[in-house]
Amino acid sequence: MTPEKLALTTNSRARKPRSVGVAGHPLAAELLARLGPKKVLHRLSERLNYRYDAIQFGVTPLCVVLPESTEDVVTAVKVARGAGVPIIGRGAASGLSGGVTPLQESLVISFTRMTRLEVFPQRREAVAQPGVVTLQVSEAAKPHGLIYPPDPASFRTSTIGGNLGENAGGPLCFKYGVSGDYVRALEFVDAEGEVHRLTREAYDLAGLLIGSEGTLGLITEATLRLTPPPRYARTLMAHFAEVGQAAEAVSAAIAAGAVPAKLEFMDRACVGAVEDYLHLGLPREAEAVLLIDTDGDDLDTVEEERALVERACLGAGGVVRRAQSEAEGEALWRARRSISPALGRIRPQRMNEDIVVPRSVLAEVVREIRALGDASGLHLVQFGHIGDGNLHPNILFDPRTESVGAVHDLAHEIALVAIRHGGVLSGEHGIGTMKRDFMRDAVDPVTLQALRDVKRALDPAGALNPGKILPPEEESSHAHP
Template identity: 60%
Template sequence: MPNLRALAAELGEAKVKLDLADRVLHRYDAITEGKIPLAVVYPETTKEVVRVVRFAREAGLPLFVRGAASGLSGGAVPTEEGIVLATNRMTRLEIDPKARLARAQVGVVTAWVSERAKPFGLYYPPDPASFKMSTIGGNLAENAGGPQCFKKGVTGDYVVAAQVVDAEGRVHEIPGRAAHDVLGLLVGSEGTLVVFTEVTLRLEPLPRHTRTLAAFFERVEDAAAAAFEAIRWGAMPAKLEFLDQGCIRAVEAAFGYGLDTGAGAMLLVDTDGDDEALVEEELELVADAFAAHGARIQRARDAAEADRLWQARRAVSPALGRIKPYKLNEDIAVPRSKLVEVVHKIRDLGEAFGFPLVQFGHIGDGNLHPNILYGPGDDVARVHELAHAIARVALEAGGVITGEHGVGLLKRAFLAEAVDEATLEAFRALKRAFDPAGLLNPGKLLP
């Protein structure tokens, strides 16, 4: 038995939790339950991360890195008895306004970066809907996206440099530009190749003006066609979000934001920029394109109304919890031209399997989140069968099995259908090169 008490004595008992309650709490992410870990360790510095990695390596224990555990693919849950390395106390954050950079330890919560940058007229664009809880480390490991990513890009587009600890416990300072794009390789590696410890992030000037509108459509196909039309006409909205009727009704039933429950679908749009007239003009262009597809348009009159509309969007996940206690949040991305066909196929699958299913997503990127809702009496194996069928619909449409939530545990089995055997073997070789002993996040990502 590895001497975890010795590790606790060395790092301090406040940083190494061995009691059952703490360990049980760290077996979950947002929707998945894993094994109870042997210990939960809260390092505060890179040096302490190195110590934990070396300890795990010497003891032959697997290591599961965990940020806020808001992940939706089971990425952070232990698959075997091992150590959970929780980054929540790695929260140092410095803003360099002149260089427009932030240097963050990985336990920094995503929203803090923009909050701290705001007094300097700067912000950090990647905005997963979970941004008030997710950590920068989790965002890097999943290459998280969000509503703004259609125009502004995903997490990886903002990582300038990173410090990582490898599976041997060595520290690497990885620059953004080197002989190889190592950072590009590590971002999105889901805790399976290295432990991120610190990161330098690019900040952007805050746009001076933002305008918001909500549009309600009779049918999903009208909303999808309208979104394509607006883009074809030259609009590049800062945010472009889709909600189906099930989402609209769930949000209204739970919180009553005044959305049109008779609508078959809703689009929520922000335009932004420094030139107010251009921002208005772009919103008008979007409104015209939507009106051409029969939309009823609601322009936000002020920032408070815009905020309320975005609150309604963020309320989707909590609202779904009122319908059924559990949900499996699928995450696919398909070519925009295939979106209508895919939405219909998935709706039909939900009906065929007999589960309530709603769909929303970042429609500009073709990123869709079909959510399967279920309860304690339901057959979980059937829920996963339905998720697999949804992934197949994405692949048949020329899409991918994950848009932003990662493969993790949930989609491991689907990966073999998503990439060819030679590529899969290259992924395995990569894993062996970075982590020969299979210490980091075993049982994830690779089938």
């Protein structure tokens, strides 16, 4: 995305919403007639709430549908297609890559009323409609001695539809995997309004839908795998004078056979932000802090694994603190969960990168990004799921006083660092509009064309969430003559 376009989408005042009474718009009139007034939002004051995600503002949608069933979704898609209007599926809008921000006047289908959730303990499965909030799956499974492991930090608000749209991860993903790993079957509505029911067998079309950010189909139901929770967990915090030491500790622990349940990293700037906010007594002087959980059903094995990780941290020159109780462990994890609100106190907006690099180059990558941040004069913090090499460099900025173009340039440079070191643009937040233009650097022209072919095969008219993931065609051909 160009800086100009980013400025448009990050500034709520930059685009004037259409002031016309859209009730008279043919799309709204048809949807009202087919679905009734309770499921259709057409007043400007209502529609304004549906033009943003957690980082970007976009264009005010023409109309919003709140479906209560798959049939409602089918109706909405068919009416929008008949009117030639693009369609955007929306969950809780907690996305961090611009996935739900409309780039043109569109129909938004907001799934927040599709919240049916059933648990089948004997099959260790839950069947969820897309509007079910992530945490509710685990809460519903708990009485049956089961959990749903995917744990994005947003799990109190994000939805299953949005999690699958982005293939969301979380601290537990190193050991337990990401959202897509828990999908056994999917129901989705395609760009023509046809309903499909998929398992993970032939061609794994469900796998293609997962992480496709609503550009290939709209998920209307998911069958999710549940697992019994581990009986024991132990928490450890380690801090280091050098980022390289932290990376070395992680590699050494994994090489020695440890598979920690959680393995999280915070840099000095990030620790400082959280400490300013919560005053937990975190080591401000450290260049890197690791938060680590080991878990399992056998206490001795869990303790042994913790000891193994501890040795790796000490061997790399770290200082280790064991949580002596569940409450102390919980307090340490509060630090990690509070990063977002802590950063929100520093600047009103942030650009949240989501790169993944091989663990062997992590220290170098963190240092290079730090140097870029310092040179830019912008406020940058880094944290992430270090076990997977998934880093979240966050550029904090105020669009009223700081150059959005400079933010974009820094984000681009960070993406290039990841690519140069053999990494990728996104581990869990998706590409959306934010990283769309970086795709030309990350993906070779032949592969990019294959991605376009997939999109064309499933959505020939380009009606579903247009402008997301894939950079505009003509621009990419200029970039690769």
